[in-house]
Every structure is written in structure tokens, then in C-alpha cells.
Amino acid sequence: MSDLTVTKIRFRNGTWEGVIQNTADTGLPPDIQVLFQDQPLEGVAITEGSSSSEWNLHITIPTEAIAEGVQTFVITEGGSAGQKLESFSLIAGEAAVDDMRAEIELLRAELDMLKRAFRRHCLETS
Secondary structure, three states, X not given: OOOEEEEEEEEEOOEEEEXXXXXXXXXXXXXXXXXXXXXXXXXXXXXXXXXXXXXXXXXXXXXXXXXXXXXXXXXEEOOOOOOEEEEEEEEEOHHHHHXXXXXXXXXXXXXXXXXXXXXXHHHHHO
């Protein structure tokens, strides 16, 4: 198990920001790698945080990652461990619209089913 935990702070202006906490408190910046399509991502910056066991993580999203469909980024421990610490996804274009509409339709169908079951229950118990 890793001594590192990553917590998201915000995602804006093409930069994902988070905090890395190191329970080992070595005072050294952690070795972090961000993978996009199984390739290491450039534009990852780690700066000192508010304590010696905290580090700020800034990931600049490359323009080629802003595309239609789902793009997933995986934050891992660098070196030989390569343990997954966190991940995030970008969803854009037609796929997002279709996925959202399908999800809303599914939720509506489930809500209608629950309403019918509730009404039937009320009739049977009255």
C-alpha cells in the first residue's frame, strides 16, 4: 500500500489541481507520473504545500487530449511501484450528449417504475 494519497482540488483552465499527502513525511517531493493513453504526460508540476508532508499537484491537459469521447488520465506513483493513486476523465462531443440522454432516459424509466410500485402499495394498504 502506498504512503501517498491524492485529493482533487479543482479542474479549470485546462489544469487539474490536487494535493498529494505523504504519510511517510520524507520531506522530498513524491515521484508522480500521469498516464494518458498509457504514455507519460508532460506538463506535470509538483510544488511544496502547506506542510512538509503535503505537495501541490498541477497537471496541464495537452490539447490533443481534448477530443470527442472519453479521455482518461491515471495518476500513479513513479518508479517501479506504479501504483494507481487517482484518475480523472474528460468527456466531450457527441458521445457525452448520447451518454447523458441515455442515462436520463434510464433514470426516468426507473422513476416511473417506482411511482407505479408506490401507487400499487398505497392502494393495497388502504
